[in-house]
Structure formats: structure tokens, C-alpha cells
Amino acid sequence: MSGLNYLGQLGRKWGRSAPRQLYRMLKLHRTSFNTILQNMFTVLEETSGRFTFPTIAAIAKMRPELVKEIVMEGHEVASHGFNHVRYTSLSKQARRHDLLSSLQVFKEIGIEITGFRAPYDNYTDDMPLLLEETDLIWDGGFGYRVEHRDKTHFFHESLNGQQSRVTYIPLNSWSDDVMIDRKGMGPDLVTKILKQEVTKAAPTGGLIMFDLHPIRMGQKKYVGCLKGVIEHAHNLDAWCTTPTEAVKYWKTHGKWKSDSKFCLLLTGDIDNWVFSDYLRRVLWRRKTR
Numbered sequence: 321m322s323g324l325n326y327l328g329q330l331g332r333k334w335g336r337s338a339p340r341q342l343y344r345m346l347k348l349h350r351t352s353f354n355t356i357l358q359n360m361f362t363v364l365e366e367t368s369g370r371f372t373f374p375t376i377a378a379i380a381k382m383r384p385e386l387v388k389e390i391v392m393e394g395h396e397v398a399s400h401g402f403n404h405v406r407y408t409s410l411s412k413q414a415r416r417h418d419l420l421s422s423l424q425v426f427k428e429i430g431i432e433i434t435g436f437r438a439p440y441d442n443y444t445d446d447m448p449l450l451l452e453e454t455d456l457i458w459d460g461g462f463g464y465r466v467e468h469r470d471k472t473h474f475f476h477e478s479l480n481g482q483q484s485r486v487t488y489i490p491l492n493s494w495s496d497d498v499m500i501d502r503k504g505m506g507p508d509l510v511t512k513i514l515k516q517e518v519t520k521a522a523p524t525g526g527l528i529m530f531d532l533h534p535i536r537m538g539q540k541k542y543v544g545c546l547k548g549v550i551e552h553a554h555n556l557d558a559w560c561t562t563p564t565e566a567v568k569y570w571k572t573h574g575k576w577k578s579d580s581k582f583c584l585l586l587t588g589d590i591d592n593w594v595f596s597d598y599l600r601r602v603l604w605r606r607k608t609r
């Protein structure tokens with residue numbers, strides 16, 4: 321795909337605010353990813369919360385030690401594709417190649433991957449069939465579609481009359497980019513919104529999943545929001561775990577661990593380590609492999 325196409329994609333997503341978004345990302349990337357992850361690990365440890373990081377494989381490859389550290393800290397890494405491109409803009413063959421190459425990268429790093437979220441939460445209708453070809457057990461992006469995002473339980477797709485093997489997880493629409501970049505919310509308001517959504521999820525007995533990107537939520541300014549939402553969820557008797565744990569437990573027991581009332585799944589995609597990765601993705605052509 322050409323650099324112009326990338327600019328086109330960016331333009332479509334942010335319209336005329338594209339330069340502003342570049343500047344925002346530049347500012348955010350002044351904090352190193354090591355610091356971002358450390359900030360998050362500290363808060364998650366304090367609150368006994370677990371977090372899942374769908375990570376772009378081309379990025380993971382550049383710093384495998386950081387990806388391994390996430391797992392060693394007791395959190396989960398999932399695939400976020402090989403390159404950060406809209407799967408809807410790729411041919412069926414290219415999508416398949418991107419997904420399978422991403423899984424191969426994590427295998428080479430030595431990390432078991434059981435979950436997936438497509439870049440930009442953007443799925444073609446045939447993606448569920450493609451996911452069936454893999455060993456993945458959950459998907460955390462298809463559930464962002466309007467018809468799924470307000471669901472309160474795992475769901476399966478019907479494929480040629482059969483229920484998918486892959487478990488799909490609804491994804492809440494309150495993401496950090498919506499709250500912070502688009503609506504300009506400060507940490508207090510972000511925490512308030514997240515807590516409100518968790519409160520709504522509690523009586524359903526089901527689950528709630530957020531996409532809270534580390535690049536924003538791991539900043540000193542916002543990392544306390546994670547603490548706030550986990551503590552609130554625990555007070556309402558939630559199990560704050562990883563999608564893999566949640567899916568496996570639910571499949572076996574049909575309820576949540578320790579008879580928790582509901583389940584909170586905190587996830588956040590890692591799209592870039594440094595600003596230059598971001599810039600390269602936006603401006604220049606990148607080969608799939």
C-alpha cells in the first residue's frame with residue numbers, strides 16, 4: 321500500500337485534524353514505553369488487576385523483551401495483526417497472510433497467543449471463517465460492531481450453520497482515544513465514565529471489556545484511572561482477569577471464578593513503541609513481511 325493510501329486512511333479517520341493527531345502522538349511518545357508499561361504494572365499489581373495487550377507483531381518483533389516482560393508480569397499478549405492496516409482494505413489473501421504472519425512472529429518470540437483484535441477493530445464479514453483456521457480461542461474486536469458492542473456476554477458467530485469455535489467478546493465503545501483525544505476528557509472524567517459502565521455491567525452477570533491503549537492510559541496523568549476502575553469493579557464483586565482465563569473458565573463452569581458477579585476485561589492495543597514507528601506507519605509504505 322502506498323504512503324498516500326496511508327495518509328488517506330488517516331485523513332478518513334481524523335479528517336482535517338490529522339496534523340493535530342500527529343502532534344498528540346509525538347507528545348505521548350515522549351514517555352518511553354518502558355515507563356508506560358512500568359506505570360501500568362505497578363497499578364495493576366496494587367489492585368490485583370490483569371491486563372491484555374493486543375500487540376502489532378511487526379512492533380513486537382522489534383522489542384521482544386518488552387513483550388516477554390508483559391507475560392512475566394502475569395498479563396496477556398494477543399495478536400493485533402502483523403501490520404497496523406485496515407483489514408477491510410486488504411485482499412482476502414493478504415488478510416490471511418497478515419494474521420498468520422503475526423501468529424508466527426509470536427511463536428518465534430516464544431509466547432503463546434490465544435486472542436486476536438484486528439487493527440482499528442475493522443473486520444470484513446469473512447474474518448470469523450479465517451479465525452477458525454487458527455488455534456485462537458477468542459476475538460476482541462469483532463464485538464465492536466454496532467450490533468455487538470452492547471452485548472453483555474460472550475457470543476459465537478454462526479458459520480455455515482455451525483457455531484464458531486472462536487469466542488467473541490463485546491467491546492465497549494468508551495475507549496481512551498474517544499474520551500481523551502476526541503472529547504478532551506481529563507482523568508477524573510475518564511474514571512467516572514469507566515466506573516459508570518462497570519456499574520451498568522455488574523447486574524448483568526456477564527462481562528465488560530474496554531480497549532484502553534497503554535500509550536494514553538499508561539501515562540502518569542491517566543494511569544490512576546485504571547486503579548479507580550479496577551477498585552470499583554472489585555467492590556462490585558468483579559473478576560478482573562484476561563480474556564483467555566475468562567473464556568476458558570466460562571466454557572468449563574458456565575460462571576465466573578470464585579462466584580464473582582461479573583467479569584471485567586481490561587485490554588489496550590500496542591500499535592507502536594516510539595513515535596518514529598507511528599510516523600513510518602502513517603507516512604510510508606510497509607511491506608507485509
Ligand SMILES: [Zn+2]
Pocket residue numbers: 400404439440589590591
Ligand atoms: Zn491498534
